[in-house]
Amino acid sequence: MKYCKKCLQPDTRPNILFDEHGVCYACLYEESKASIDWDARFNELLNIAKNAKAEAKKRGNIYECVIGVSGGKDSTFQAVYAKEKLGLRPLLINCVPDEITQIGQHNIDNLNKLGFDIISIKPNPLVAKKLAKSTFYKRGNIVAASEYCLWASAYIMANKFNIPLIIQGENAALTLGTALKQKQSDDAFSVTALDTLRGFDIKELIDGIDGVSEDDMYFYSMPDLDEMKQKGIRAIFLQYYAKEWSQVLNADFSIARGIKGRMDDDLHDIGRFRRFTALDCDLQIANQMIKYLKFGFGFATDEACYDIREGRLGREDALWYVNEYDGLCGEKYIKIACDYLGISKDEFFRVVDGFVNKDLFYKDENGKWKPKFKVGQDFNIN
Ligand SMILES: [Zn+2]
Structure with missing residues (x-):
């Protein structure tokens, strides 16, 4: 797994492109905005x-x-x-x-x-x-x-x-x-x-x-x-x-016009550090946790990358957020997903286990999946 040299985007994202200097196309686009x-x-x-x-x-x-x-x-x-x-x-x-x-x-x-x-x-x-x-x-x-x-x-x-x-x-x-x-x-x-x-x-x-x-x-x-x-x-x-388009501007713009975010959630339960995404459906929270286990990144990584590119966070500060929140999903949201699917929690995790990328994660003694990689550092998959 290889990370973008500028943001924290890994090459495990499907269809992602990098240039010859190891910079992802999203960062290249952000830079090109100045000359548009x-x-x-x-x-x-x-x-x-x-x-x-x-x-x-x-x-x-x-x-x-x-x-x-x-x-x-x-x-x-x-x-x-x-x-x-x-x-x-x-x-x-x-x-x-x-x-x-x-x-x-x-x-x-x-x-x-x-x-x-x-x-x-x-x-x-x-x-x-x-x-x-x-x-x-x-x-x-x-x-x-x-x-x-x-x-x-x-x-x-x-x-x-x-x-x-x-x-x-x-x-x-x-x-x-x-x-x-x-x-x-x-x-x-x-x-x-x-x-x-x-x-x-x-x-x-x-x-x-x-x-x-x-x-x-x-x-x-x-x-x-x-x-x-x-x-x-x-x-x-x-x-x-629209030059104005950005994650944070859209949020500020819409808050001023009355939208509500996930203000009462513990960020550890929602696996993200901004409160204005995935608002209308709780199933997306568990889904992002599964995505994390499949590809080694979840929604906090996406948020961190936006913030790095748009200059709100340095790569080091962004790393802190990713390490703190990425891939997390509170019990409450696991239960919502299980209830919706009509399956037990054991069955849910039995299925999820089948989709975990075992090159990137190992199971610890408590049966929890832990990353073998360190976020932001290129990792050789053997
Ligand atoms: Zn990048």
Whole structure:
């Protein structure tokens, strides 16, 4: 396992790219931001907005863009930005996670009250639960199917209502450096190349699940993107155009407009040191712990990397946070995951054990997985 020379990003992240000096593509992007002509990009964006308005008018459509929202920091920023800075009338699409948290519900209501029309999609919970269980056993991922639904819903509704523009937030190719499959551009149709979506074959997904057919998968399936393009529907990443876009700015911006974070949680229970991510669904907490055991990094590493790149933390200080919080998941969130999946804690960990990267972790005398590596130091896997 090799780490980026600037941040703490390991090369175990799927599809991550490094340059010849051992610097990850996310850090390279951050550096390149200084030489981007942001005024030109903003003008380009204004043009896209202008076209969307004209196109919507031509189609007799009052909505000019579609934004998929959870009510969290990024989607609140996107919605307000589209309305206030671009003068667009957005239709917000909220794919409600199964067993949405109180904070998540507050945040989506908050966004509604800020003056937006929202369509909430609530996929069949019996199917959702079966899918979560299946992906947990097959891939060690509880939320894979629900993430797919989250992505697809904005595209499905834009296609359905023939709305000319989809505004997505962050392009992972830029911020995570996963440009191997996805382009570092504004083109948000490229999300189908993302790791969460790629190779997500519906037939394979539902294979072996009793009582779930392809007809149950409407909200999990991306529409035909070529057909959408032919209809003149465009999908962009706001991050590509908005100089302001950053994790902390989006959080500050959205807190000022009423969103709530995980203020009552012990950070050790949530395995992260910032309180404004993964707000609407508690299953993501246990899922990040599994990710940590699979790849040697969890959400605290992602947060630390953002902070290093954006100059809020030095690499040494960031290391402290990662060592303190990464990969942790409180008993309460393990229980939530077990209850949701309908399995015992023993069964949960039996399955998780099968997905642990044994090159990176060993089991100590108490049966706990411990890292063989030291965060930030290149580690030879024998
Ligand atoms: Zn880096």
